[in-house]
Every structure is written in C-alpha cells, then in structure tokens.
Amino acid sequence: MLGTDLDADEFRAMIRGFLRAAPRPTGLRNYGPTPTADDVEPGRIWHKYLLEHGYACLHWPVVHGGSDAPVLAQAIFAEECAYADVPRQLAMTGIDLVGPVLIEYGSTEQQARYLEPLRTGDHIWTQLFSEPGAGSDLAAVRTKAAQTSNGWRVDGQKVWSSGAISAKYGLLLARTGTESHRGLSMFIVPMAAEGVRVEPIVQIDGESKFNEVFLDGVELAADALIGKIGQGWNIAMLTLGRERLTLGTQAVGMFKRHERMVDAACSRGRLDPVLARSMTRIWARMWLLRFTWQRAVADGDLSSPAFSVLKLMTSETDRDLGDLATDVLGTDVCTDPSTEQDGAELVHAMLVGRAQTILGGTSEIQRNILGERVLKLPKEPR
Ligand SMILES: Cc1cc2nc3c(=O)[nH]c(=O)nc-3n(C[C@H](O)[C@H](O)[C@H](O)COP(=O)(O)OP(=O)(O)OC[C@H]3O[C@@H](n4cnc5c(N)ncnc54)[C@H](O)[C@@H]3O)c2cc1C
Known part of the structure; x- marks a missing residue:
C-alpha cells in the first residue's frame, strides 16, 4: 500500500476511515508542528496510537522502524490529519529533523540510543x-x-x-x-x-x-x-526541507479558514464588493497552490524548486488570508476577540500567520534562493 505503486485515492480513503474511527485522547487538539507543555500528554497518547497502527515515522527507513513511504503517501497522511483536525505526530523537530540527521550522520551507538524513543514518542x-x-x-x-x-x-x-x-x-x-x-x-x-x-x-x-x-x-x-x-x-x-511537507496541511487549514471567513463576513453583513473581490483573489491563489502542490508531491522530489515556490507563496497567501480578519470582523473584535468564538479563531489564525513567512527560511531568503539558484540571477552583494 505504501510502495511506489501507491493508489492515492485508495490510500486516502483508508486513512480517512482510520482517523474517523480513532479514539481521541482527552485534551487532544490540532496544535500544529510543536506541542505546548499542556499538549504533550494527549499528543503522546495520540502518537502511540498512530504508532501501533503503523502511521508513525512514515518517511524513516524500514530498518529504523519507519515505512520508507513515498512523499505522496506522507503528504496524503498529513493532509488527512489536517482534515480530521489532529496532529500527525507528537512533535515535528525530533521525528522530521533529528531522525533523518541521526539516520544519515549518527554513529551506530547514537542511532541505537536515540532513534527508538523518538519513534515511540517518549522523547521530544x-x-x-x-x-x-x-x-x-x-x-x-x-x-x-x-x-x-x-x-x-x-x-x-x-x-x-x-x-x-x-x-x-x-x-x-x-x-x-x-x-x-x-x-x-x-x-x-x-x-x-x-x-x-x-x-x-x-x-x-x-x-x-x-x-x-x-x-x-x-x-x-x-x-x-x-x-x-x-x-x-x-x-x-x-x-531544512523536511518542513516543506507541512505546506499541504497548511493548505487544508487555509481552505477551512476561508470558508469560516466567508460565513463570518455574511453573518455580520460585511461582504461588500471590495471584500468579496479580496476573498475571491485569495481563493484563486489557494487553488493554484493546491494544483502546484499536487504535481510536486506526485513527482516526489522534496528538493525540487517547486517546493521553494510553494513555501514562499503558501506562507504569503496564508498571511494575507489571516489579515482579512480585520475586514471580516472589524478592528474592534481583533483587539478583543475573547467574546466571539468564530472571531477568536480567525484572529488567532491571523496572529499565527505572521510566523509562516519566517520559519524554515524567511520570504526574503526564499526569494534570494529562487533568484540565485533556480533563475541563476547574479548573487546578492555580501
Ligand atoms: C514558528 C517558528 C518556529 C521556529 N522554530 C525554531 C527552532 O525550533 N529552532 C531554531 O533554531 N529556530 C527556530 N525558528 C527561528 C527561525 O529559523 C528564524 O526566525 C529565521 O531563520 C529568521 O531568522 P531571524 O528571526 O534571526 O531573522 P533575521 O535573519 O534577523 O531576519 C530579519 C529580517 O531581515 C531579512 N533578511 C535577513 N537576511 C536577508 C538577506 N540576505 N536578504 C534580504 N532580507 C534579509 C529577513 O527576511 C527578515 O525579514 C523558528 C521561527 C519560527 C517563526
């Protein structure tokens, strides 16, 4: 099922069914790549459940307890977790960044000592x-x-x-x-x-x-x-690079949020032609990114420049979508969102959206990389 002959639709349906039936530990929320201190316990129970069913460390080699899954399978799993509103693992840093480092550069002793507790979710x-x-x-x-x-x-x-x-x-x-x-x-x-x-x-x-x-x-x-x-x-x-896999989950979050934005704007009577045009433009950008993403993960090469373009454009679209909260809700709600649940969620997303154009390489650095390495433009003066 996870080999190169992966049937994407079949795999997606299987994961969707699995996640729908999976018991949610008390207190579990979709906290993103990093748990807060309060998220760790429910996140760990959830991780162990995924592990039991063969869905932890999908990208790790089989010899280290992973599944050697193709990028497409990893992307589908991450997207389905985002649809189901659950984290795809306990924490990103250990499993996505440290694991591959130890597998490639660690000594046999380091691998034996550190990889297993990472895989089982015992160590962050x-x-x-x-x-x-x-x-x-x-x-x-x-x-x-x-x-x-x-x-x-x-x-x-x-x-x-x-x-x-x-x-x-x-x-x-x-x-x-x-x-x-x-x-x-x-x-x-x-x-x-x-x-x-x-x-x-x-x-x-x-x-x-x-x-x-x-x-x-x-x-x-x-x-x-x-x-x-x-x-x-x-x-x-x-x-650097593995973080790119989170882009697909970010896109799922954006589609959900766009829908909530439209609902909030309609229910508040704020959907004037100017706001409607801004929302349509962002929605069109989201679809273009989705198609580019689908092509890139189907190609399966995480080092492809397509992922640099996607990182740049997805994070900026996410930020711009978040910024629409001020138009949809009005600036008063943005300064005190605590009274309205849907408003609070949109304002939270607006604030968190600032991080996307910084983490894993800022937008300016992504533009430099694309200009210099992909378009072969002259290097920036240093
Ligand atoms: C959510 C999140 C999680 C993170 N997690 C971690 C973590 O776990 N561990 C960790 O070590 N770090 C982490 N970081 C830090 C992240 O790697 C840095 O914030 C990022 O590399 C930018 O560095 P900086 O904040 O020092 O900004 P700076 O490098 O000081 O940049 C400041 C501004 O100058 C611009 N700039 C800088 N150089 C150039 C240039 N050559 N050309 C044009 N513009 C330029 C930048 O684009 C930016 O706008 C995280 C960041 C975020 C947002």
Missing part, C-alpha cells in the same frame, strides 16, 4: 540553531563548543527553540572553529544537563511554544558530537 527534541545574531545568516552562530580532555564545553545562547521546555535533548549547532561554515559542528545536548537554562517566550497569540536557551559551561561527553568536527553546516542543511 528541540532544534538549537537560531541565536539572537544568527537566523537567516545561520553561519554567524557564535555559541562555542570547546574541546576538553574528555569531551566538550559549551557556552552561548539560542533563541526561538520550539518545544525546548518539554525537550529531553537538543540538536545543537555550535562553533568549533573560526572558519564560517567549516567552523561549525553538530551536537546532542541533554536538556537536563547542568548549565542548560530554558526560558519560555510568550507569543503574540498568548501561547508559549518558543524558548530562549542559555548554555553556560555545559559539559558534553565526547560522543555528543554528530558526524565529524566541522560537518555541522552540511548536517544543518539536511534539516
């Missing part, structure tokens, strides 16, 4: 890449890992670390040399280690998924290094 990981002075320009990372007689000593600060408050381990990009890219190495950090301090950040929507992580004299064993010294940049690049 956080990605410790971004710093106050290093985001788009990731090679500017300054957190330092100095070699000691029996391992490493880490000092520095990370920021925007999703899920760090619930994480057992962090995937850390740190500086081990002076050369910009080749001076970077990748490490595993136990989040309970002495010298690691996690400070949650409260977001604009009131939730807290982000954190600051302070690393003060953190001692790591020699086997905390992933791959070789200086290989950190190459390893980091492997983690």
Whole structure:
C-alpha cells in the first residue's frame, strides 16, 4: 500500500476511515508542528496510537522502524490529519529533523540510543540553531563548543527553540572553529544537563511554544558530537526541507479558514464588493497552490524548486488570508476577540500567520534562493 505503486485515492480513503474511527485522547487538539507543555500528554497518547497502527515515522527507513513511504503517501497522511483536525505526530523537530540527521550522520551507538524513543514518542527534541545574531545568516552562530580532555564545553545562547521546555535533548549547532561554515559542528545536548537554562517566550497569540536557551559551561561527553568536527553546516542543511511537507496541511487549514471567513463576513453583513473581490483573489491563489502542490508531491522530489515556490507563496497567501480578519470582523473584535468564538479563531489564525513567512527560511531568503539558484540571477552583494 505504501510502495511506489501507491493508489492515492485508495490510500486516502483508508486513512480517512482510520482517523474517523480513532479514539481521541482527552485534551487532544490540532496544535500544529510543536506541542505546548499542556499538549504533550494527549499528543503522546495520540502518537502511540498512530504508532501501533503503523502511521508513525512514515518517511524513516524500514530498518529504523519507519515505512520508507513515498512523499505522496506522507503528504496524503498529513493532509488527512489536517482534515480530521489532529496532529500527525507528537512533535515535528525530533521525528522530521533529528531522525533523518541521526539516520544519515549518527554513529551506530547514537542511532541505537536515540532513534527508538523518538519513534515511540517518549522523547521530544528541540532544534538549537537560531541565536539572537544568527537566523537567516545561520553561519554567524557564535555559541562555542570547546574541546576538553574528555569531551566538550559549551557556552552561548539560542533563541526561538520550539518545544525546548518539554525537550529531553537538543540538536545543537555550535562553533568549533573560526572558519564560517567549516567552523561549525553538530551536537546532542541533554536538556537536563547542568548549565542548560530554558526560558519560555510568550507569543503574540498568548501561547508559549518558543524558548530562549542559555548554555553556560555545559559539559558534553565526547560522543555528543554528530558526524565529524566541522560537518555541522552540511548536517544543518539536511534539516531544512523536511518542513516543506507541512505546506499541504497548511493548505487544508487555509481552505477551512476561508470558508469560516466567508460565513463570518455574511453573518455580520460585511461582504461588500471590495471584500468579496479580496476573498475571491485569495481563493484563486489557494487553488493554484493546491494544483502546484499536487504535481510536486506526485513527482516526489522534496528538493525540487517547486517546493521553494510553494513555501514562499503558501506562507504569503496564508498571511494575507489571516489579515482579512480585520475586514471580516472589524478592528474592534481583533483587539478583543475573547467574546466571539468564530472571531477568536480567525484572529488567532491571523496572529499565527505572521510566523509562516519566517520559519524554515524567511520570504526574503526564499526569494534570494529562487533568484540565485533556480533563475541563476547574479548573487546578492555580501
Ligand atoms: C514558528 C517558528 C518556529 C521556529 N522554530 C525554531 C527552532 O525550533 N529552532 C531554531 O533554531 N529556530 C527556530 N525558528 C527561528 C527561525 O529559523 C528564524 O526566525 C529565521 O531563520 C529568521 O531568522 P531571524 O528571526 O534571526 O531573522 P533575521 O535573519 O534577523 O531576519 C530579519 C529580517 O531581515 C531579512 N533578511 C535577513 N537576511 C536577508 C538577506 N540576505 N536578504 C534580504 N532580507 C534579509 C529577513 O527576511 C527578515 O525579514 C523558528 C521561527 C519560527 C517563526
């Protein structure tokens, strides 16, 4: 069923039936790629249910307990979870980013130790890449890992670390040399280690998924290094790209939200010709993206430039759709959405929509990548 001869319609119908019948743990909500601290327990029970039925780590190789599923199957599963309003796994960072890193670059011991608890949903990981002075320009990372007689000593600060408050381990990009890219190495950090301090950040929507992580004299064993010294940049690049699979689920969310927007505008008598035109334009963009997405996942190559175009356009369309909330609801509701349920959901989506054009590479960086690597335009002056 999950091989290259996948019958997409049959698979979709099977997943839809499975999700419809699946018992929902108390407190489970569709929290997106990262659970808040309160989401972890229901999310874990849900993950284990998916695992029992063979739907965890679809993209991992069979030898590590995955299904080696084609991109199309992964995309259909993610979309159906979005339709059913449930998360597709406990947390994205560990399974989608760290798993493939350990499978490609981890030692046999690291694979044996870390992959299984990731697969079973027992361990959450956080990605410790971004710093106050290093985001788009990731090679500017300054957190330092100095070699000691029996391992490493880490000092520095990370920021925007999703899920760090619930994480057992962090995937850390740190500086081990002076050369910009080749001076970077990748490490595993136990989040309970002495010298690691996690400070949650409260977001604009009131939730807290982000954190600051302070690393003060953190001692790591020699086997905390992933791959070789200086290989950190190459390893980091492997983690970028998998996030693209969330684009399909984002699209499902957009269609649902567009419908709610139209209902809210009609029931409030706000659907004037100007708003109707804006809504139709966005709806047309959503369909164009859906067709491009369907072609791209059917081709099955996650490194195709189509996914960069989709990342750019989907996140900007999502943001623009969210922004319509001010026209649909009026600015008063936007400043105090607490009294109206449908309004609150739309305002929440508007606020969360700001993140989409930043995470996994900002829109400006996506445009640079498309211009330089795909269209072969001259490189930006550096
Ligand atoms: C929801 C979410 C989850 C995240 N989770 C994590 C996580 O778990 N771990 C982690 O390490 N990080 C995480 N991040 C951080 C994310 O990777 C960074 O926010 C992103 O790389 C941008 O970096 P920055 O915020 O430092 O912005 P900057 O790089 O400082 O950019 C600021 C502005 O300048 C623009 N800009 C920068 N360089 C250029 C250029 N060369 N040309 C044109 N414009 C430019 C940018 O587009 C942006 O508009 C997350 C971010 C979000 C929104």
